[in-house]
Amino acid sequence: MIYRFNYEKLVDAVDHKGMTSSEVAAFLDIPERQYLLKLCNCKEFTMEEISILADQVLEIPPEKIPEYFFCREM
Secondary structure, rough: OOOOOOOHHHHHHHHHHOOOHHHHHHHOOHHHHHHHHHHHOOOOEOOOOOOOOHHHHHHOOOHHHHHHHEOOOO
């Protein structure tokens, strides 16, 4: 079974930081299109990407990661 994840909290947090999708993609060292495909569940975030986003972009502790990356869409 393939799960679809809701990245609304991630998108809101990035917006709150005043960052664009191209800036976030640059942090991840991936094209902006690839980042956007991940947000619409067409591609998956890697563990390394999640770690970079949590540490360097969102600045959240590890225990908060599931709230941003693993909320399933209903």
